[in-house]
Each structure stands twice: as structure tokens, then as C-alpha cells.
Amino acid sequence: MARTMRIRRSPVRRAGESAYGLLLVGRNVLLIGVVLLLMTAGVWSSWNTAQHVMLTKGRERGTVTIARCDAETCTGSFAPAGGGGTERPKVSIDKSVTHKTGERLLVAVKPGTDEVVRTGWAGILYAWVPFAGALLLSALVLAGGLRMRRTAWVVGLLGVVQLGVTFVLL
Numbered sequence: 001m002a003r004t005m006r007i008r009r010s011p012v013r014r015a016g017e018s019a020y021g022l023l024l025v026g027r028n029v030l031l032i033g034v035v036l037l038l039m040t041a042g043v044w045s046s047w048n049t050a051q052h053v054m055l056t057k058g059r060e061r062g063t064v065t066i067a068r069c070d071a072e073t074c075t076g077s078f079a080p081a082g083g084g085g086t087e088r089p090k091v092s093i094d095k096s097v098t099h100k101t102g103e104r105l106l107v108a109v110k111p112g113t114d115e116v117v118r119t120g121w122a123g124i125l126y127a128w129v130p131f132a133g134a135l136l137l138s139a140l141v142l143a144g145g146l147r148m149r150r151t152a153w154v155v156g157l158l159g160v161v162q163l164g165v166t167f168v169l170l
Contacts, residue, residue, distance in 0.1 A: 031145040035138045042134025050127035052110050052117045060085035060109040064093060064116055066101050074098045078109065078116060085109070091116045097126055097170055122169040129166055135159030 009017075052059065062080040069075075074095050078088040091109070097118045098105065107116035107123075117123060139156030142148045 035141050038134045038138045042131035045130035046128045053123045053127045056108045063104050064107045066103045125166040132159040132162040
């Protein structure tokens with residue numbers, strides 16, 4: 001017959017263990033909230049441009065020919081595609097999606113502005129760059145704070161791959 005020994009702990013020790021456990025749960029909940037906040041901020045920031053790139057139905061689409069570039073933006077003339085929209089002598093686009101003057105890019109016009117965004121795979125991936133940054137930051141929180149190293153590697157690698165493919169396509 002096996003006898004089990006029961007260890008009696010004092011009420012103070014049990015309360016201390018419970019408080020420490022509660023602190024650990026609270027820390028994990030807080031860090032999960034930080035990860036979710038980072039991801040939400042990345043999606044929110046990316047969606048500002050991505051909606052114009054991905055949901056092009058009913059928007060003016062066409063090509064822009066880059067005429068000149070400043071420090072942050074490039075300008076050029078817009079020619080609508082398929083007969084929809086109006087020709088515009090001067091539209092602006094972010095300089096990071098162009099390479100040189102004279103280049104022709106497929107674009108969509110942001111409604112109510114003279115700003116255009118690049119369409120196609122390059123434009124879609126460029127629009128989601130803030131989300132890729134959020135993935136990288138979340139990977140650090142997952143690995144360092146939550147000790148979820150495998151998940152952090154996957155999340156971090158997804159961010160790096162997205163940034164790498166964007167760099168290659170642009």
C-alpha cells in the first residue's frame with residue numbers, strides 16, 4: 001500500500017504563490033495586448049494606402065509618366081486607361097515607388113486628390129510595408145516577453161520576406 005505524503009504550506013506562502021502566478025498571468029495578458037496593438041496599428045496604417053491599391057473597381061486607373069522628382073515625391077502626367085477618368089497634367093506619387101524620370105507606372109488615383117498610388121503586386125506589397133514592420137516588432141515582443149520563440153521566428157520571417165519581396169519588386 002503506497003502512502004502519499006502531503007506537504008502543508010503556510011497560508012502566507014500559498015498567498016505569495018498565488019500573487020506571483022497572478023503577476024505572471026497579468027504580464028502575459030499585457031504583452032499579448034501589446035502584440036495585438038502593434039498588429040492593429042500596422043493594419044490600420046497600411047489600409048490607408050492599400051484600399052486604393054487593392055479595391056480599384058470604380059476608381060480612376062491609368063498610367064503616370066514621371067517628369068521630375070523632389071526629395072520625397074515625384075510628379076508627372078496621368079493618362080487614364082480604358083477611357084474612364086480624365087487626363088491630368090500633374091499628379092504626385094511617393095518617390096520610393098519610382099526609380100527614374102521617364103518611367104511609366106500603372107497607378108490608381110486617390111479619390112478627391114491629385115495623388116496616385118502604384119497598382120499591381122509591387123503596389124500591394126508596398127502598401128503593406130507598415131504591417132511588415134509591425135510583424136517584426138511583434139516578433140521581438142513574442143520572443144523576448146512571452147518566450148514564444150518559434151512563433152516569433154515565423155512572424156519575424158514573414159515580415160522579413162514581405163519587406164524583401166517588396167524591395168525586389170520596386
